Amino acid sequence: MKYRILLLITFLVPCFLFAQSDLYQLTGSLLADSPIEENLQYLCDEIGGRVTGSAANERAVDWALAEFEKAGVKAWKDPFPMPVRWLAKSCRLHLKGKDNFQPQVVAKYQSPPGTYQGQLIFVGKGQEEDFQKKAAGIKGNILLVETDLCLDISGLFAEYAAAAATEVLAKKHGAKAIVFMSSRPKKLLYRFITSKATENDMPQLVMAREDAKRCIRMLEGGEKLSARIELEAQTGGAFTAHNVIAEIPGSEKPDEVVIIGAHIDSWALGTGANDNGCNVAMMIDIARQMKKLNIRPKRTIRFALWNGEEQGYFGSWDYTKEHEAELDNHIMMLSVDIGSGAITGFFTNGMGELVDAVDEVLKPVEALGDFTQVNIPLVGTDNFDFMLQGVANLIANQKPARYGPNYHAASDTYDKVDLKTLKVNSAIVAALTLGFANLADDKISWKRQSRSEIQKLFDTHKLEYTMRMFNVWEPWIKGERGRK
Known part of the structure; x- marks a missing residue:
């Protein structure tokens, strides 16, 4: 690994010969040996899964704060309200037919605890025509929904969309609960939010794919299965969670801010390694190396x-509310997730003006990748509320690697992280960040968007359905979330 990194550094040297000493030192330091791997291993193996509202989550917050402070970087815990607490304890599904068996299942977030009984009714892929075929038997019963195999990130969004549509139909037809087939093979289980997120009131489960196929074969063969969930x-009302915020003050324009982030919370079936512990470790390491090298950017x-991301981006949403008066001076926000x-x-x-600026600040590290910017808006991570506020926002586009099949799953563990690539990514993100922090005023051609401009962006890219899928459309329309 050290040999490969030395080759990268040697290849990069010519890119930094002209007034790029800070950037050269920073990227070189990030590509060389650093505590990033040790930090990630501690976060994943010693602390583990970090559901917002859990003791492990607060331990992670305290640990991260200590790491920033150990590096000499000013940092603080940033409190914000979470509307509800939901921590999984156990979930069992008992099936009775000619034989009795217990498939492997987990509950989706905010599934109400209790015991639920009914007939298991197979409704195909949970589309309108599937419900019409079984309409007479749905009310008061438990639905089983077939799910396509998830092979990549696009498959994840397709699964979210399909599940959201099924939820609406299940409610309409009076179903008692929904059991979704796992989209991953080898009995791998994972946890999602539902389309109603913190407002969900219907039990929703994910069943091991092989177990679900067994159930489908039995039901399609004419057998009846009664189900008991x-x-x-652990449930409760509102509570206080914490983001961790750190900063290196600007030397010339301290009121102008470039903010980069990754969410520290995760689900707890695995240990939140690729989602998103690796990029938490990245943020800490970039700050650490900047401080060690005494880099003083022009802008802060x-x-x-961020915390509460998995439940609906609550930590980053609160930041945009608490700092609303300062958002005109937030030059750029980046999420790595x-x-x-x-x-x-x-x-x-959707902010095309950013493309040229991103291209420019990445030139010094063009040896680290073949970069192409994609000007479409995404909903699904902590950039979202900055988008709702009209702030220029970016998301790192990444090769899927091992991300999709292990997403939110028991298999999202330290050994799945590509540690070599993580260090290269750190250098790229650092170059982008420092580049924006030092960007000349005449290179900043964008301004914060108005509400009407934001709405036009949503209309142009037809984001309403996606926003409804994550339960954020109505709050935007009602003026409860985003720019007034």
Whole structure:
């Protein structure tokens, strides 16, 4: 590994010969040996899964704060309200037919605890025509839904969309609960939010793919299966969670801010390695190396370890509310949240003016990748509320690597992280961040968008359905979320 890194550094040297000493030192330091791997291993193996509201989550917050402070970087815990607490305890599904068996299942977020009984009714892929065929038997019963195999990130979004549509139909037809076939093979289980997120009131489960196929064969063969769900969870009302915020003050324009972040929370079936522990470790390491090298950017660089992301981006949403008066001076926001696959460029989220600036600041590290910017808006991570506020926002676009099949799953563990690529990604993100922090005023051609401009962006890219899928459309329309 050290030999490969030395080759990269040697290849990069010519790119930095002209007034790029800070950037050269920073990227070189990030590509060389650093505590990033040790940090990630501690976060994953010693702390583990970090559901917002859990003791492990607060331990992770305290650990991250200590790491920033150990590096000499100013940092603080940033409190914000979470509307509900939901921590899984156990979930069992008992099936009775000619024989009795217990398939492997987990509950989706905010599934209400309790015991639920009914007939298991197979409704195909949960589309309108499937419900019409079984309409007479759905009310008061438990639905089993077939799911396509998930092979990549696009498959994840397709699964979210299909599940959201099924939820609406299940409610309409009076179903008692929904059991979704796992989209992953080898009995791999994972946890999602539902389309109603914190407002969900219907039990929703994910069943091991092989077990679900067994059930389907039995039901399609004419057998009847009665089902009993026993679901236990720790639940409660509103509570306080914490982001971790750190910053390196700007030397010339301290009121102007470049903010980069990754979410520190995760689900707890695995240990939140690719989603998103690896990029938490990245944020800490970039701040650490900047401080060690005494780099003084023109604008303030802020590092955010967001919390409550998995439940609906609550930590980053609260930041945009608390700092609303300052958002005109937030030059750029970046979210890194697609694991440890190689960065191939950045999503500029419908703000075409950003493309040239991103191209320019990446030139010094062009040896690290073939970068292409993608100017489409994404909904699904902590850039979202900055988009709702009209702030220029980016998401790192990454090769899928091991991200999709292990997403939110028991298999999202330290050994799945591409550690070599993580270090290269750190250098790329650092170059982008420092580049924006030092960008000449005449290179900043964009301004914060108005509400009407944001709405036009949503209309142009037909984002309403996706926003409804994550339960964020109505709050936007009602003026409860985003720019007024």
